[in-house]
Amino acid sequence: MLGTGAALMALGAGISVGCCAVGAGIGVGMTGSAASGVIAERPDKFGMAIVFTAVPQTQGIYGLLIAILILQAGGFFSGSASEIPIPVGLVAIGAGIATGLAGFSAIGQGIAAASGIANASEKPEIFGKGIVFSSICETQAIYGLLISVLILSLTGVLSGDYSVEMPVAIGVVGAGFAVGLAGFSGIGQGITSAGAISAVAHDPNSLGRSLVFAAMSETFAIFGLLIAILILFGLGLFQVS
Amino acid sequence: MFFPEPMNKAIIGIHYLQFESCIAALHEAGIIEITDIREKIEETGDLTRNNPDPVTLSRLIATQVHIGQIRDKMLPFAQEKKGIITSLLSPGKKTPLPANPGLIPQTCALAEDFIHDTKDFLNLYQDYQSTLDRIEELTQAIETLTLLLKQDINPDYLVSSRFSDIIAGTIQSEDLSFFQELIQSKIQSGLITATSEEGEKTLVVVCAGAHEHEALQGLLRPPLFQRIVPQKDLSGKPSRLLPEKREELALTITRKEEQYEHLSFMVKARLPEVQALYEELSLQRARMEMTRRSGITRDVIFIEGFFPEKNRRLLNAILQRHAGDQYLIRILDPEKTDTIPVQYNNPKWLKPFEFLTTMYAPPRYNEIDPTPFIAPVFLLFFGLMLGDAGYGLVLLVIGTLLYRGIGQQNRSVGDMCIVLIGCAIASIICGIMEGGWFGDILPRFFGITPPLVLLDPMRSPILFFQLALIIGIIHINLGLVLGLWQNYRKKMVRLAIRDQGIWFIIQPAAAILLIQFFGWRSIPSWMAFLAGIMLLFSIGILLLGKGPMAFFDLTGFLGDWLSYVRILALALATGGIAMAINLLAGMIAAIHPLLFIPAIIFLVLGQTFNLVIQALGGVIHSLRLHYIEFFGKFYSGGGKLFHPFKAERIYTTLPQDDELSC
Secondary structure, three states: OOOHHHHHHHHHHHHHHHHHHHHHHHHHHHHHHHHHHHHHHHHHHHHHHHHHHHHHHHHHHHHHHHHHHHHHHHHOHHHHOOOOOHHHHHHHHHHHHHHHHHHOHHHHHHHHHHHHHHHHHHHHHHHHHHHHHHEEEEEEHHHHHHHHHHHHHHOOOOOOOOOHHHHHHHHHHHHHHHHHHOOHHHHHHHHHHHHHHHHHHHHHHHHHHHHHHHOHHHHHHHHHHHHHHHHHHOOOOOOOO | OOOOEEEEEEEEEEHHHHHHHHHHHHHHHHOEEEEEOOOHHHHOOOOOOOOHHHHHHHHHHHHHHHHEEEEEEHHHHHOOOHHHHHHHHOOOOOOOEEEEOOOHHHHHHHHHHHHOOOOHHHHHHHHHHHHHHHHHHHHHHHHHHHHHHHOOOOOOHHOEEEOOEEEEEEHHHHHHHHHHHHHHHHOOOOEEEEEEEEEEEEEEEEEEEEEHHHHHHHOOOOOOEEEOOOOOOOOOHHHHHHHHHHHHHHHHHHHHHHHHHHHHHHHHHHHHHHHHHHHHEEEEEEHHHHHHOOOEEOOOOEEEEEEEEEHHHHHHHHHHHHHHHOOEEEEOOOOOOOOEEEEOOOHHHHHHHHHHHHHHOOOOOOOOOOOOHHHHHHHHHHHHOEEEEEEEEHHHHHHHHHOOHHHHHHHHHHHHHHHHHHHHHHHHHHHHHHHHHHHHHHHHOOOOOOOOOOOOOOOHHHHHHHHHHHHHHHHHHHHHHHHHHHHHHHOOOHHHHHHOOHHHHHHHHHHHHHHHHHHHOOHHHHHHEEEEHHHHHHHHHHHHHHHHHHHHHHHHHHHHHHOHHHHHHHHHHHHHHHHHHHHHHHHHHHHHHHHHHHHHHHHHHHHHHHHHHHHHHHHHHHHHHHHHHHHHHOOOOOOEEOOOOOOOOOOEOOOOOOOOOO
């Protein structure tokens, strides 16, 4: 019979892949819309448009990855998911929240990539810079993925060790929320990056200053990451080597 | 290698009699970027604007345009039908013709003779176009006659005369009753004389008195009514005309094919020559247009420009060879307003990586060229991020095939292929160390434990996480050292301390305090105290230099460092997704033996998708780590690339012993 722990683990996997899919879907949708507009006028820009459209997809892949890791750790693929303690399920929810919520940064990435497509179709020389500005919004998702992997790995869940205690399990959900919600700063960063791409297309010398503005929103993601790491440390998950 | 080529600015004066041959030689050598001297003309009274001879220039342009038109007419008959993959992997070898450089009148005369000799081609081309027109006419006539065949109406009858209008057309069959009611209600003299159903469409012929011409025209419009407009020379019953027209069409198509073959044969023999002539005329025109940038005194024509210091002897040798003693060259100090062009100064093996720097921004003159640092680290990052030997092998095969195909014809593509091959080799090496062979395909399906595995990110993510952070801190500090070195060379000591030097105090001090805070090691209290003082001192300097913005420097540094964790994230993503694809393929195959082939197809498609997405991610994120985290420490770029006045020959080549060749 399926236990509550297994159900919670499934919930964690669902949060991870579902939220990331929403974020990546919206992001790719915005980029795809800009791409369609551009190639209607300039069919030769199809390759460039495809690269930009692929940029916000990565969050979806991160969500899928964590979901797979959770399901594998829970033995869902081998049909042995029934014997899972509740704290392990909570750990999976924490990991799912970290990557899932941070996956909403793909919306910001979509905004930036759409601007990249529009500008690079007019000025091909800013393609590289457009890609850079679009990809900086992915940092939030990477922080989320990092915390998810740390949660799964440091609690031992990833390697099949189910001995994690309930207070620790509840604590890692907090770490997941810290980095996951901070990941929404990626939307702000995407808005700044979209403007920055236009600014750099207008004046290539403004690259450095535009990067500073674009990086400011990332500060809040670093706050979230820092707090998440401190939570994991406070829970005694970092072993002294 | 670490800085762009040293550049010289020079003014060169050449006697006007030797100017054309000197410029032609400099054009072929491609060693000097010629700037516009006209701004100097106002300062120096003797120097006047030099303009090309208008008669020669117009003759040259007219000949070039004429040859260009012939080339454009020939090109459609020379195109081989190739798929995209074939044209990438085996684009066909182009053999350039020996160039026939000469003075402009000679080249023009040669081209005019060629135009005269191509009259037979142009006549046949004209016939071919007429044949195409006739085929179109016949196709339209057959279409009309086929529509009228059911009622066998002579197209001649479908005319507007003094007393009546007779109009034929098609409507949707379902609209027939509506159409009949419409005509009866709106046109008093209207009569639908014939209808015949042809599937979804129905042929109708409408007759009406001429006094209702306007009203009838208003009703018989698309989308309800598609009018049949017969061709002028179409006269007779469709049942008689149709076989005749079909036979004529068949004969005309045969004639077209014969003409096409004949034209293709002629083009095969003459296209290389016409392309060579067009190239030669274009180069001649570029040289004539260039003279607008020069100034002239009574006997001497002056040009000004930049050339790499390493080409100084070559420049002198060319001028000596073509002008004897009738030239002068003076090296000038660049003015403040001058933008000195930059030329990369890298060994041959590094050149393919230069486009990675250029994609961000070329270095400014006297700024460090980051290409030697990008090349190895980019490959390392890509290798670690993709981390799959199987994917690496696939990329190696693709890169090698592309390099041997289209890479041989296009230098930029060739450079990208070399970078791709480098990335593939890095992926193979890192993939072996990470144990990735199309994910976990070896242990899952063949029971083989991957050999030589040192660090599997799926099994030891924490160790990989630490490795990523170690690589990150080394990379960031390399950037800081380069920035320090650059500022020291420019004698900007204050900037060197504030932007780079201070971080060499902050980093160890923060590390000591963090170790003490987390309790990883026991730190003597005096050391912790000293670290605290050093940290406060450094932050104070930062605040003094940058004000409140210094806060973002601190968070930015932390963010830059943590950003390298993406190496782990992408390595995990490659392995994880590949593992999921293998798992699902295994599950499909396990359902029923008949599903084995669909499982294989799913496996191949899934792995291909993962390879494309992860390779793209590897490139983008390796670049990001360079452009943001690494360049942010020392590099701003924004230089203008050196664009020499250079003859780009594709269809012709100069003999090595030619006077113009160097």
